Every structure is written in C-alpha cells, then in structure tokens.
Amino acid sequence: MPDIEAIKSEAKRLLQEGVVEVVVAFKPGDTPLHPQPAFFTSVDEVDNLVYNGLCQNNLATFLTRIPKDKKVGMLVRGCENRSVNALIVEKQKSRDDLFLVGIPCEGIIDWRKIVERVGEAVLAVSENDYEVIIETRDGQYSFYKNELFHESCLRCSHRNPISADVIIGEPVPETNQDLANTVVERFDSQAIEERYASFQKEAERCIRCYACREACPMCYCTECFVDHIEPRWTESGATPAGMQGWHIVRAFHQTGRCTDCGACERACPMDIKMTYLTEKLNYDMRKKYNFETGLDIETQPPFATVTLDDKNRFTV
Amino acid sequence: MQDNGHSPYTPISMHILRTYYESTDRSLKTLELSFDHAADSQEFFQAFNPGQFCLLSVAGKGESALGVASAAWEGDFVRFTAQKMGSVTSALHDLKAGDPIGMRGPLGNGFPLEDWKGKDLVIIGGGCAFSTLYALTKHVHHPDNRDDYGKLTLVYGTRTSGLCMYKHDIAAWHENEDMEIHQAIDVPEENWLHHVGYVPDVVRQVAPSPVNAVAVVCGPPIMTKFTLPALEDLGFSPETIFTSLEKRMKCGIGKCGRCNLGPKYICKDGPVFSLAELNALPADL
Amino acid sequence: MRKETIMNLILEKQALPALFQSWREHYDVYLPQKMERFSHFMPLSDESVLVTDEPHNTRIPPKALFLPMTEALVEFTRFGSYEDAKQTIQPRIVFAIRPCDAQAVQLLDTSFIQEGYVDPFWVEKRAKTITIGLGCHEPCQTGFCTTVGYGPFNKSDLDVLLTDLGDLYLVETISEAGEKCFQGFPTASDEIYEQALMVQHDTHDQMPVAFETENLKEKLEQNFNSDYWEEISQSCLGCGVCTFLCPTCFCFDIVDEAQRKERVRNWDTCMFRTYSLEASGHNPRPSRVERTRQRLSHKYVYWLDQINQIGCTGCGRCVRYCPVGLDIRAMLRQAQTLPFEVSHAG
Numbered sequence: 001m002p003d004i005e006a007i008k009s010e011a012k013r014l015l016q017e018g019v020v021e022v023v024v025a026f027k028p029g030d031t032p033l034h035p036q037p038a039f040f041t042s043v044d045e046v047d048n049l050v051y052n053g054l055c056q057n058n059l060a061t062f063l064t065r066i067p068k069d070k071k072v073g074m075l076v077r078g079c080e081n082r083s084v085n086a087l088i089v090e091k092q093k094s095r096d097d098l099f100l101v102g103i104p105c106e107g108i109i110d111w112r113k114i115v116e117r118v119g120e121a122v123l124a125v126s127e128n129d130y131e132v133i134i135e136t137r138d139g140q141y142s143f144y145k146n147e148l149f150h151e152s153c154l155r156c157s158h159r160n161p162i163s164a165d166v167i168i169g170e171p172v173p174e175t176n177q178d179l180a181n182t183v184v185e186r187f188d189s190q191a192i193e194e195r196y197a198s199f200q201k202e203a204e205r206c207i208r209c210y211a212c213r214e215a216c217p218m219c220y221c222t223e224c225f226v227d228h229i230e231p232r233w234t235e236s237g238a239t240p241a242g243m244q245g246w247h248i249v250r251a252f253h254q255t256g257r258c259t260d261c262g263a264c265e266r267a268c269p270m271d272i273k274m275t276y277l278t279e280k281l282n283y284d285m286r287k288k289y290n291f292e293t294g295l296d297i298e299t300q301p302p303f304a305t306v307t308l309d310d311k312n313r314f315t316v
Numbered sequence: 317m318q319d320n321g322h323s324p325y326t327p328i329s330m331h332i333l334r335t336y337y338e339s340t341d342r343s344l345k346t347l348e349l350s351f352d353h354a355a356d357s358q359e360f361f362q363a364f365n366p367g368q369f370c371l372l373s374v375a376g377k378g379e380s381a382l383g384v385a386s387a388a389w390e391g392d393f394v395r396f397t398a399q400k401m402g403s404v405t406s407a408l409h410d411l412k413a414g415d416p417i418g419m420r421g422p423l424g425n426g427f428p429l430e431d432w433k434g435k436d437l438v439i440i441g442g443g444c445a446f447s448t449l450y451a452l453t454k455h456v457h458h459p460d461n462r463d464d465y466g467k468l469t470l471v472y473g474t475r476t477s478g479l480c481m482y483k484h485d486i487a488a489w490h491e492n493e494d495m496e497i498h499q500a501i502d503v504p505e506e507n508w509l510h511h512v513g514y515v516p517d518v519v520r521q522v523a524p525s526p527v528n529a530v531a532v533v534c535g536p537p538i539m540t541k542f543t544l545p546a547l548e549d550l551g552f553s554p555e556t557i558f559t560s561l562e563k564r565m566k567c568g569i570g571k572c573g574r575c576n577l578g579p580k581y582i583c584k585d586g587p588v589f590s591l592a593e594l595n596a597l598p599a600d601l
Numbered sequence: 602m603r604k605e606t607i608m609n610l611i612l613e614k615q616a617l618p619a620l621f622q623s624w625r626e627h628y629d630v631y632l633p634q635k636m637e638r639f640s641h642f643m644p645l646s647d648e649s650v651l652v653t654d655e656p657h658n659t660r661i662p663p664k665a666l667f668l669p670m671t672e673a674l675v676e677f678t679r680f681g682s683y684e685d686a687k688q689t690i691q692p693r694i695v696f697a698i699r700p701c702d703a704q705a706v707q708l709l710d711t712s713f714i715q716e717g718y719v720d721p722f723w724v725e726k727r728a729k730t731i732t733i734g735l736g737c738h739e740p741c742q743t744g745f746c747t748t749v750g751y752g753p754f755n756k757s758d759l760d761v762l763l764t765d766l767g768d769l770y771l772v773e774t775i776s777e778a779g780e781k782c783f784q785g786f787p788t789a790s791d792e793i794y795e796q797a798l799m800v801q802h803d804t805h806d807q808m809p810v811a812f813e814t815e816n817l818k819e820k821l822e823q824n825f826n827s828d829y830w831e832e833i834s835q836s837c838l839g840c841g842v843c844t845f846l847c848p849t850c851f852c853f854d855i856v857d858e859a860q861r862k863e864r865v866r867n868w869d870t871c872m873f874r875t876y877s878l879e880a881s882g883h884n885p886r887p888s889r890v891e892r893t894r895q896r897l898s899h900k901y902v903y904w905l906d907q908i909n910q911i912g913c914t915g916c917g918r919c920v921r922y923c924p925v926g927l928d929i930r931a932m933l934r935q936a937q938t939l940p941f942e943v944s945h946a947g
Contacts (some may be wrong), residue, residue, distance in 0.1 A: 322673070322685055322720045323675075323685045323720075323722070324719070324720070324721075325675055325720075325855075326674070326683050326684065326685050327675070327683045327862070328683075329681065329683060330683035334917060344671065352682070354933070365776075372863075374684070375677040375681065375683070375859075375862075375864075376677065376857050376859035376862075377857055377859075378855075378856065378857050378864075379855070398703045401880040401881065402880040415681075416680070416681025416682065417681075418681075418682075418683050436882070465917065470790075473620075480938045487888070503762075518741050525860070537883070544894040562879075563877060563879070563885065564876075564877050564878065564880075566853075566854060567716040567853075567855060568856040569717065570712075570718060571712060571713060571715075571718065571853075572852055572853045572855065572866070572869070573712075573852035573853070573899075574869070574871070574876055574877055576903065578898075578902070578903055579902075579903040579904075579906035579907045580907065584718075597823075598716060598825055598898070599825065600885055600886070600891070600895070601885050
C-alpha cells in the first residue's frame with residue numbers, strides 16, 4: 001500500500017520549495033470507483049490528494065496538456081515513468097522541468113471487474129495490502145487484489161519506476177516478460193482467420209469516441225490522422241472499414257512508443273480489447289530491435305529514426 | 317424545399333452556367349448556377365430573400381455554405397462567390413461551365429427587408445463577405461424596389477484593389493447619383509481614387525446619420541468587432557445595427573447542433589442578427 | 602394518474618418468451634442483451650441472452666435506434682445528381698427502455714421534427730417504433746432523473762410502462778399501439794395496482810437530490826467568463842464518451858464517403874476540437890474549457906431557452922463511464938456556489 005502521508009508530504013514540499021508549479025496526482029472521485037486526476041498548485045490543496053489501486057489513468061497523458069515550460073511534479077508508477085521518458089525522447093518535455101515521485105506499483109484495479117462481481121451499486125471501496133473491500137447496497141464483499149488487477153498489469157514487467165527523482169514505498173518484485181511474450185505468442189499461433197475474427201469482433205463495438213486516444217500519453221498530435229480531410233485515411237463513421245482502420249493505424253502509430261500501460265482499454269466505454277495489438281508490436285520491438293519504450297531519455301524508438309545502417313532500406 | 321419530395325439533406329441538382337475569377341490573385345471565384353428543373357427554380361425564388369445562404373454540394377467532397385450574391389430579378393440563376401480555403405472550396409474553384417453541382421437552399425433568415433422599408437440603409441462590407449450585401453444592394457437598387465427605401469450608403473473595404481469583388485458593378489455605382497459608395501483599401505496603391513484605411517475608420521469618417529436608418533455590417537470578424545462600436549458611437553442603436561454571422565456548418569437546417577450561438581442556430585435563426593439580439597447571446601464566436 | 606392510462610394488466614415474467622415470439626411475427630423486437638460485460642439494445646434472435654433485470658440502463662442509449670452512429674443521408678448518382686438515401690426500417694418494438702431514455706427521445710423530437718425542416722429518417726423510425734418502458738424499481742447509483750424534473754416511472758414517450766413486482770409486471774398501457782401488444786392479458790387487481798403505485802412512489806422518493814436546479818440556468822449563464830469552467834474541466838480528456846453515451850446528445854457530423862457514393866452522418870461531439878474548427882483556422886472553442894462550457898450550457902441553459910425543459914434526463918451514463926471520473930452532478934453543485942453576476946454574458 002502506498003504511504004499516502006509520505007506522498008502528500010513530498011508533494012507539499014515540492015510546492016512549498018518552488019521546485020514545481022503544479023503536482024499532478026489524484027483526488028477522490030465523486031463516485032467511489034473513480035478517483036480523478038488532480039492538479040495541485042497550492043500546499044493546502046494537497047490535503048485532498050488520494051492514491052490507491054483505482055487510480056486508473058496514465059498521468060503522463062496530461063504532460064502534453066500543460067505548457068511546456070511549466071515545472072511539473074508528477075506521481076508516476078512504472079508504466080507512467082516510462083511514458084514520461086518516451087515523451088522526453090520525443091522532446092515534448094525537458095527532464096529538467098520535471099520532478100517525478102515514483103510509486104512502486106503492484107497493479108491497477110480494474111473497476112469493471114468489481115462491477116462484474118458485485119454490480120454497480122457500489123457505495124465505498126477500500127484496500128489493504130492484499131484485498132479490496134467493497135461496500136454495496138446488498139452488503140460487503142472482499143476480493144484478493146490479484147483477482148481484480150487490470151489485464152495489462154498482470155503482464156507488467158516494469159512495476160518499479162526506473163528514473164524517478166524519489167521513490168516512495170517498498171520496491172515491488174519485478175517479473176520478466178515471459179507472461180507477456182506467452183500471451184502474444186499464443187494469439188499469434190492461431191490461424192489467421194481466427195485472429196481476424198477476434199479483431200473484427202473487438203473493432204465492431206467501437207463508437208469512435210476516441211477515449212483510447214485521449215487517455216494515451218503518446219497520442220498528442222494536434223491533428224489526429226482521423227481528422228485529416230486531404231487525404232482521408234479512414235472512413236469517419238462506425239463502419240467496419242472505418243473502425244478497423246482506426247484501430248490498426250493507431251496501434252501502428254504506437255510502435256516503439258507504447259508502454260503497455262493499458263490506459264486505452266480502461267478508458268474505452270465499450271470494453272474493447274486493444275492492447276493485444278500494441279503488445280504484439282512491442283513484442284516485435286523487443287525481439288527484432290531489442291528495444292523497449294521509455295527505458296531512458298535518449299534512445300530513439302526504432303520506427304522514429306532513420307540511420308544509414310538501417311537493416312531495411314525503405315528509402316531510396 | 318420539402319415540396320420537391322426530397323429530404324432536407326438532399327441537394328437539388330444544378331449546373332454551372334458561368335464561372336469567373338473575381339480577384340486578381342484568383343482566390344475568389346464567382347459561380348453562377350442554373351436550375352435543372354423549373355419547379356426547383358420556382359420554389360427557390362418564392363422563398364428567397366437577400367441575406368440568405370445556400371449549401372453548395374460537390375459529390376464526394378462535401379458542402380460549403382455560401383451567401384447568395386444575386387438578386388431575384390437578375391434572372392433564372394443563383395450567384396455565389398467562393399474563397400478558396402479548404403477541400404470543398406478548392407473543388408468549387410475547379411468547376412467549369414456545364415459541370416453539375418448540388419445546392420440546398422435558400423437557408424437562413426436573410427435581411428429583415430420588411431422592417432427596413434422606409435429607412436435609409438447603410439451597407440458596410442469587407443473582403444469576401446460582401447457577397448450578400450451585393451445581393452442586397454442589387455435588390456434594393458432595382459426600380460421595382462427602390463422607392464421602398466431611403467438613402468443608400470455603401471462602404472466596401474478590401475485589403476487590396478485586386479481583391480475587390482464585382483468590380484464592374486462597383487465602378488458603375490461610383491458613377492450613380494442615387495447611392496453614395498465609399499470604397500477603401502488597406503494600404504495606398506498607385507492610381508487609387510478612393511479611401512485608404514480600415515473600414516471602421518472609413519465609417520467614422522463618412523459618419524452616416526443614424527436618423528431613420530439601419531446599418532448592416534458583413535465582414536471578417538476583426539472588422540465587425542471594430543465597426544459595431546463605431547456605429548454605436550455615431551448614434552445607431554443596437555436594434556438598428558445588423559450583421560451576418562458565420563460558423564462551421566454542416567446540416568444548415570438547425571439539426572446537427574454545431575453552429576449554435578447559445579440557444580440560436582446561425583443557420584436557422586440567423587445568419588442575420590441585430591446587435592441587440594447578439595448582446596443577449598453568449599460570446600461564443 | 603389512472604386517467605392517463607388505457608388499461609392496467611398483469612404480465613407474468615415466465616410468459617415473456619412466448620410474448621416475444623408472438624411479437625416477432627410482425628415486429629423486430631429490440632431489448633437489452635448481453636454484449637461483452639454490459640447490456641445493449643439488439644434485435645431478439647435465437648441466440649439472444651436477455652438482460653432485463655439489471656438495476657440501471659444499457660451502456661449505449663437507445664437513441665441509437667433512432668439516430669444510428671452512422672447513417673447514409675444522400676446517395677450520389679453517376680450523373681452528378683443526388684437522391685435520398687434509402688432507409689429500410691421494419692416496424693419494431695423496443696422492450697425495457699428506461700424512462701430516462703424514453704424521455705430523452707421525446708426531447709430529441711423537438712430538434713428533429715421542426716416546422717419547416719423535418720428529418721425524414723428520424724420520423725420514419727419513430728413512426729415505426731413502439732416503446733415498452735421498464736420503470737426502475739431500484740434507483741441506480743448514478744442516476745438523477747428526479748433532480749432534473751423526470752423520474753424512474755416517468756411515462757413520457759412510452760406506449761406502455763412496466764413496473765417490476767417480482768414475478769410479474771404491472772402493465773400500464775398508455776397508447777393504443779401499446780394496448781395492442783398486450784391483447785388478452787388479464788386485468789390487474791386493485792391490490793396489484795396499488796402495490797405498483799407504491800413501488801413507483803417509493804423509488805421516486807428514495808432518489809436523492811443531486812443538485813439544486815433553481816436558478817442554476819442563471820448562475821451558469823451569468824458566469825460565462827468565470828474561472829469555474831477551467832476548474833471543472835482540468836482533467837477532462839476531451840474524448841466523446843459523455844456525449845456519445847448521452848441519450849439527449851444529438852450532434853452529428855456530415856461527411857462524404859466518396860468510395861461508397863454516399864453522404865453520411867456520424868455521431869459528433871462538441872467536446873472534439875474539430876467540432877467548430879473553421880477553414881480559416883479560427884476556433885471559437887479552442888480549448889477544453891470552452892467546450893465544457895458549451896456542453897453544460899447546452900443542457901442546462903440553451904435547452905431551457907429553446908423549449909423550457911432541461912436537456913438532461915439524469916441517466917447517469919456520463920458519470921459512470923467518464924474515463925477520468927468527472928461527475929456532472931458535482932460540477933453543477935459547484936456551479937450553484939457561483940455568485941449571480943449583474944453584467945450579462947456576451
């Protein structure tokens with residue numbers, strides 16, 4: 001369990017000493033299952049800071065929404081730390097204008113798994129080291145945390161922030177990528193018709209709300225490809241061609257930039273699985289280019305760089 | 317529009333009768349459209365009022381909202397002047413005489429000509445927004461309608477003389493004793509005989525009288541922003557100052573939601589609004 | 602209340618499958634069915650898994666049955682002319698539509714059916730639809746229908762209203778079309794009727810007041826330039842979840858799909874940057890601040906200006922599914938703390 005008092009104390013210090021102008025963290029939601037991202041600019045506001053397993057957003061997505069020269073403090077878990085690094089590599093922020101408060105993370109609780117089990121009439125949620133306790137209109141329930149973690153978190157191999165300025169909390173045991181690789185390989189081993197059928201089934205629910213895009217820290221283009229008119233890249237509506245085009249192209253735009261945080265899936269109102277696409281691309285990055293997103297703030301992603309000794313001569 | 321049996325989203329088919337550039341830099345092009353079906357023409361002119369607009373449709377590209385730049389008496393055609401800005405207007409610029417084109421209209425409320433009868437008209441336009449004011453002037457100035465209105469004062473400013481639209485008529489209006497036209501360009505040019513300066517300043521200079529008069533202003537937002545106070549300073553009340561607004565449009569009939577200004581839709585409740593009406597709406601332009 | 606309805610009947614839940622089959626002879630029957638982990642209005646088929654007893658509405662509102670996410674409006678012909686897109690709608694019965702969603706469809710009627718411009722696609726779908734509402738005998742956690750002037754057993758726009766009484770429903774038929782759907786069903790006894798009335802009143806009364814609506818419009822209007830809008834929209838991602846899942850949101854985009862030779866309309870949202878982006882590059886609503894102001898003002902100010910009704914039926918979806926947990930009820934409670942301003946917006 002993260003030490004809330006220590007987190008608050010550090011956030012207050014950062015503001016008090018003028019190290020940062022804003023601390024990006026979470027505050028209690030107006031409903032029990034949804035804490036909200038929060039932007040603390042004064043010491044008093046920090047009393048309202050909250051941090052728990054239901055904090056489901058990748059806070060790095062807000063980095064490109066804050067003026068570039070503002071000094072920002074941010075709470076980061078493993079995936080968020082790497083997303084921040086990826087943004088620094090893409091020159092969306094300077095490391096000097098950031099103070100990262102690292103929180104080792106066991107996983108983000110998927111609120112939909114709670115609702116699946118106990119319904120939507122949730123009155124309150126609390127956590128201890130192992131369990132999540134849920135008060136509903138019908139009574140109290142408790143589940144082990146690892147029953148409720150989001151799927152991406154179950155496969156995570158970077159739970160500890162790798163380049164935070166300060167770490168609050170005990171390091172979490174790291175796992176390796178075997179599980180992540182297995183999941184990709186298992187899907188990949190299916191016949192192409194089966195894989196396409198799965199893809200179609202997921203994509204056809206899409207309503208083009210672009211919650212996935214907005215929740216993703218790496219989707220910060222002022223004009224997304226779906227908004228281009230000349231040339232037009234995909235159909236705009238909820239047609240099979242349009243929806244499939246949207247999902248595939250967005251996944252490819254994430255190649256070498258995605259940190260497998262799963263924020264896209266958590267944001268989707270239609271419960272669409274989409275991480276299987278980016279997981280495959282990240283797998284290819286690992287296997288073919290020995291590259292993982294956001295491990296440092298210098299290495300360029302393979303598909304964003306062109307050097308004369310590239311393996312494939314795409315360009316003339 | 318409903319009488320032809322079509323849904324209000326379906327354009328009627330028209331053809332390009334004539335098309336020619338208005339501005340020397342070729343950014344502004346006039347298209348004159350003829351009706352494919354006489355019934356459509358009848359229906360159009362029955363409903364038409366200067367100040368209204370139409371949505372011109374290029375199949376496969378989309379639609380563009382353009383003010384009608386012709387008066388009914390001019391003939392069995394409808395004139396528009398389009399500035400080349402985006403994908404649809406670029407496609408409009410590529411059309412030639414004889415090409416098919418779609419049209420939905422007339423849309424919007426148009427100028428409240430009934431209320432303006434008996435009054436002096438001060439018509440102030442800037443840039444390519446002059447097109448509906450041109451239609452208004454052509455309508456008012458026609459012998460059938462002239463006696464319904466009082467003194468006619470025009471102020472028309474463009475960045476350069478090359479960008480002036482409808483040059484032939486404008487030149488004739490300078491010679492016409494029945495109207496007072498003040499033309500302006502932003503910066504001095506050789507051989508320019510008229511005003512040099514921004515429209516709001518020219519308006520102050522010309523100082524039209526507000527007595528029994530209405531003023532209508534159509535121009536780029538920045539021009540309108542400074543012209544409206546100039547008119548108020550000259551004594552025009554908000555009820556006697558009118559403007560035509562623009563916003564991104566799609567359906568043109570008050571259903572898709574996007575051109576709203578508070579509870580009003582610019583396509584349906586406008587595009588012509590008085591300053592008094594605008595003051596009651598949120599500053600959401 | 603008794604005067605409004607034509608008949609009060611009883612429908613036993615075990616009779617539902619047979620009843621659906623009898624309807625299927627002449628109608629498509631739409632009802633909430635399982636889709637992944639949520640419920641969705643789909644046509645009844647032999648593979649359907651019904652979900653009619655969850656204590657809240659479906660994920661996507663049934664407005665999608667009248668205003669589809671994507672719909673062709675115009676077809677381009679080879680000769681440069683245009684035709685109305687053809688629409689084939691079978692008569693249908695929508696079963697277990699919630700009062701919040703039905704009320705919303707009635708609100709949308711005022712936009713799509715207006716003197717002078719009538720949307721033929723909407724009108725035809727409406728004419729061919731019979732709505733059988735299911736009242737909410739358990740108030741949902743995030744709904745606030747009573748706060749905005751409606752309620753869990755509101756009869757607006759319903760042909761029939763069902764009240765769940767355990768093993769059976771009270772069936773209040775409201776229109777002739779609704780009555781025809783339940784021909785031959787037994788009349789409800791006074792006892793059953795009174796029991797249902799009590800359920801209806803109790804549920805209505807149990808719902809907490811989410812925010813005060815008195816003077817809310819004035820507070821929102823008069824604080825057009827307040828920092829309030831920046832405060833409430835800080836963490837907004839600018840996606841379209843709230844507006845797409847909203848039963849009263851109707852904004853649509855119109856685009857040409859040249860390869861299909863069609864002009865189509867798609868759901869659109871005032872929360873997207875491109876919504877009011879003009880060709881010149883000017884955007885009247887350049888940031889999330891202005892766009893959030895537009896969304897809240899449309900529902901709680903402009904709808905009132907237009908038809909004197911709040912443009913929100915309190916269905917609660919935006920609260921449940923906002924990816925960052927923003928809650929419109931909290932935003933409006935905060936709006937009520939704003940001062941009245943003497944000078945007007947604009």
